[in-house]
Amino acid sequence: MDRPARMALRGLFNLVFPDHCKVCSSPLEDVSRVPVCKTCLDAPKPLQSEYWCDRCRAPFLTPWFLVEGLCDMCRGDEAGSTIKGFDTAYTYGPYEGELRRLIQLFKYQRIHTLSAPLGRLLVSGLPTHEQFDWIVPIPLHWRRRWQRGFNQAELLARIVARHSGVNLVSALKRKHSTVAQAGLSDAQRRTNTEHAFRLADKHRDAVKGKHILLIDDVLTTGATLSAASRVLRRAGARRITVLTVARADRRSPWSQLAQTGSSNQ
Numbered sequence: 001m002d003r004p005a006r007m008a009l010r011g012l013f014n015l016v017f018p019d020h021c022k023v024c025s026s027p028l029e030d031v032s033r034v035p036v037c038k039t040c041l042d043a044p045k046p047l048q049s050e051y052w053c054d055r056c057r058a059p060f061l062t063p064w065f066l067v068e069g070l071c072d073m074c075r076g077d078e079a080g081s082t083i084k085g086f087d088t089a090y091t092y093g094p095y096e097g098e099l100r101r102l103i104q105l106f107k108y109q110r111i112h113t114l115s116a117p118l119g120r121l122l123v124s125g126l127p128t129h130e131q132f133d134w135i136v137p138i139p140l141h142w143r144r145r146w147q148r149g150f151n152q153a154e155l156l157a158r159i160v161a162r163h164s165g166v167n168l169v170s171a172l173k174r175k176h177s178t179v180a181q182a183g184l185s186d187a188q189r190r191t192n193t194e195h196a197f198r199l200a201d202k203h204r205d206a207v208k209g210k211h212i213l214l215i216d217d218v219l220t221t222g223a224t225l226s227a228a229s230r231v232l233r234r235a236g237a238r239r240i241t242v243l244t245v246a247r248a249d250r251r252s253p254w255s256q257l258a259q260t261g262s263s264n265q
Helices: 003-016 038-042 072-078 097-108 112-124 142-148 152-164 186-193 223-234 254-260
Strands: 088-094 134-137 172-174 197-199 211-219 239-247
Touching: 038 097, 088 097, 088 112, 097 112, 097 211, 097 239, 112 152, 112 239, 134 152, 152 211, 172 223, 197 223, 211 223, 223 239
Parallel strands: 088 239, 134 211, 211 239
Antiparallel strands: 172 197
């Protein structure tokens, strides 16, 4: 085989099995369909805090922002404004560093093989003291799914369903394609997603009384998950628990970057 042919073959092999880590650029020691080294895959750590909102699990530096265990937004929900819509939210880690990069590679560079390691992180964030009736992924609009090739929330939800033995149900549909959330204010994000979802017709009568585990990759402001939760709530869901791989940590300087650098769909 002549040199140009060898170079072309090597280029094709490296396209399918990259030889450098997509996160840190170090050489990959093993042939794998996941183009990230073990060090970077093992780098994400769980979100930790001494103070949490009892409802949405948002971390805080001090207890002074919590009244009877609730943050401002969750106290608004208790008063009937339904800002959030869901009952509680769990996550694996903060949306920063290697975890942020892994999620971006997964979604925007379409490296769907990262669903396995990210799914394992998601499972480790699963609350073991709660029992669920359905696992429901946040849906993509058909046009966005066609462009990306997959729905990242659905791939992650499948892993949680296999682990927990709970049925995965595509109970939600996107009514229309929303603009990217990146760069929008909190209020604009809520307006953008307010009427984005509807209940799938075949599940319309089956939601009532269910405890639903709602799955997505990232929780930033919570606008997308809140809008989806309100649809399920109006259909009669008894309880809605959110689970994401990562969430924006407002204690961190990465938080602002997370909101401007993630479309969250």
